Amino acid sequence: MMSDLSDLLLTPAEMAAVDAAAAASGIDSFSLMERAGSAIAAAVLRLHPGAQRFVVLCGPGNNGGDAYVAARHLQESGAALTLFHLGDPSRLKGDAARARAGCASQGQELGLYRPEPGDVVMDGLFGAGLGREVPAEVRALIGRVTDAGIPVLAIDLPSGLDGRTGKVLGAAFRAQNTITFMTRKPGHLLMPGRELCGHLEVFDIGIPARIVRAEAGGVIVENTPEAWKGVLPAEQLETHKYKRGHLVVFSGEADKTGAARMSAISGLKAGAGLVTIAAPGAAMVANAAHLTAIMLHPVDDKPQLEGWLADKRLQTFVLGPGFGIGDRARGFVSALAERHLVLDADGISSFKDDPDQLFALFKGEPRLVLTPHEGEFARLFPDIAGDDALGKVDKAVAAARRANAAIVYKGADTVIASPDGRALINTNAPAWLATAGSGDVLAGIIGGLLAQGLPAFEAAAAGVWLHGEAGQRAGKGLTAEDLAVEVRPL
Structure with missing residues (x-):
């Protein structure tokens, strides 16, 4: 051996x-x-x-x-x-x-x-x-x-x-x-x-x-801490919550708030200095009833969001879990084009009819993380998904280059890809992670790492690994709530 x-x-x-x-x-x-x-x-x-x-x-x-x-x-x-x-x-x-x-x-x-x-x-x-x-x-x-x-x-x-x-x-x-x-x-x-x-x-x-x-x-390796530990921020005694990053997670309507809360608590436990849920006015009460360490801020439409973004400390966002598909999601993403964004679930599906509209927003240094499962990947990248000559790593790398984003191509063999051609294959995720809400937790973990200053690819890779470790700790029969409880910082 x-x-x-x-x-x-x-x-x-x-x-x-x-x-x-x-x-x-x-x-x-x-x-x-x-x-x-x-x-x-x-x-x-x-x-x-x-x-x-x-x-x-x-x-x-x-x-x-x-x-x-x-x-x-x-x-x-x-x-x-x-x-x-x-x-x-x-x-x-x-x-x-x-x-x-x-x-x-x-x-x-x-x-x-x-x-x-x-x-x-x-x-x-x-x-x-x-x-x-x-x-x-x-x-x-x-x-x-x-x-x-x-x-x-x-x-x-x-x-x-x-x-x-x-x-x-x-x-x-x-x-x-x-x-x-x-x-x-x-x-x-x-x-x-x-x-x-x-x-x-x-x-x-x-x-x-x-x-x-x-x-x-050296382009394809297993996703272990060796692949990204070199970019982890040094722990310092002289710090405060804003130095550890402020993560914002967008909530859905009043009857669809749970996904955002799971993302938010996961981001906080992954090490973000503070986390805010941005919720429609009608969903504030539903969220407030379940939150303590997570803050709340009302955001109903794009103009209201743009006004809030005058606070330059707001740099990292998660949009998609329970948010809803449509114009509102696309408008919010366009307002966030200069910030760091984890786009998940409904956020991804909102661009299925015009993926290039999304990709055009995030040029320059990669700051977008996309977390598609198989179906969502096919909606954003139908030609890549349909090319049987390509393996999963090939597809993820091609998608990352097209979108100028870190891609988390989810599944039992999740692949994390960078626009520069690097790719990691994840192996530590137990089968019981395949449960409703697990992806919401993952999005929050990645957002929490982005908020702390990790580059998009490394934040995505480390987030996937932490997600797997949390699943191992939670054990068989876990729910997404159990999983969020088991998230640990790097």
């Missing part, structure tokens, strides 16, 4: 460049394959000590070479083993051919495998190198293995999974365990890849970290 490179996510193309650079530096590439194969064999023996037969599936490339080495080690250990190959193994080249030559079992054609009770499948067909849909015979095999409930250990990635996007290319194995080398791929974290990989282990096979880091683009 390794940890030195645990922060990196390398695309398959970047990992191929690492392999090439390692070979160019004088490292024997077959020795790397030998280490990979021995790690796989050790893992499968550890994970499945009661297996009656190990079924090794060998593909036509280096993933298959790793599998041949693993098969040799399993044979030497005395394990029962059957090997099946895809295509003509005599056409293998380089390290893969050498690995096959060292394996006593020459194997059978892939289509001949029929699952039996007690089998454990070792999937070495494609790994991360697949860029097209799996062939029909592989699709049929995946179906047989899945139907039989045979446990699968995947080498690098479950075959049929795109290592860059996490998408299924026609069909893919659902692995209990996946063994990969040096670093993870985006496809290990993006859905549905994350689920299909099962338990993921990363093994160091001896490529120097300097080579790996030199070839890593």
Whole structure:
């Protein structure tokens, strides 16, 4: 196991460049394959000590070479083993051919495998190198293995999974365990890849970290504090509430005030110095009945808002939760064009008929954060959402560049993207965060961080991470109110 490179996510193309650079530096590439194969064999023996037969599936490339080495080690250990190959193994080249030559079992054609009770499948067909849909015979095999409930250990990635996007290319194995080398791929974290990989282990096979880091683009990484802690404001003894930022959250009408309150309390608990709910006059009483630490200010229309904005201390806003869709939302956003804004829910949907109207307001230094779920994303960016050639990271980055905004593309694999091309994949959010009002809490947390001076992208990323941590603390069965209570400052 390794940890030195645990922060990196390398695309398959970047990992191929690492392999090439390692070979160019004088490292024997077959020795790397030998280490990979021995790690796989050790893992499968550890994970499945009661297996009656190990079924090794060998593909036509280096993933298959790793599998041949693993098969040799399993044979030497005395394990029962059957090997099946895809295509003509005599056409293998380089390290893969050498690995096959060292394996006593020459194997059978892939289509001949029929699952039996007690089998454990070792999937070495494609790994991360697949860029097209799996062939029909592989699709049929995946179906047989899945139907039989045979446990699968995947080498690098479950075959049929795109290592860059996490998408299924026609069909893919659902692995209990996946063994990969040096670093993870985006496809290990993006859905549905994350689920299909099962338990993921990363093994160091001896490529120097300097080579790996030199070839890593560093554009896509996991969303952890390492990605944004460098911009956190220093805590100072001599401070006051305005130095910690004033966050304003807009409320909906009298019968739709709860969402704004959850955003407001979340922003306050995330560290904003003070928080005000700006509410229509008719909603003041409904809000006042539930607030103590949160202030209230009446704002009914755009002129009233513009008058209030003469106070230049008002720099950060959340608009959308429970606000309502329509002209009023669009007017308020236009009044806030020079301020920092988290636009969520109804605020996003208010621009579905003319997204460019929104994007034109926020030029220059990014100060807008958009927090769309799948449907809202498609309303603002229909062409990007509909491009099946793009993965979720690609879509989020394209949207961030178009909108000149930090994008929080929500879901089980939330992606946070910046207009400069950076992207983070979030992994700490529990499944039970998928509940009504959870997004209102997230918007408030991001707003609270923006109010404290974090740049838009870092505020969005840190907010998503804090949201996940709060969900972990609140536990299964949480409500949005429970979640807001568990928000902690950075």
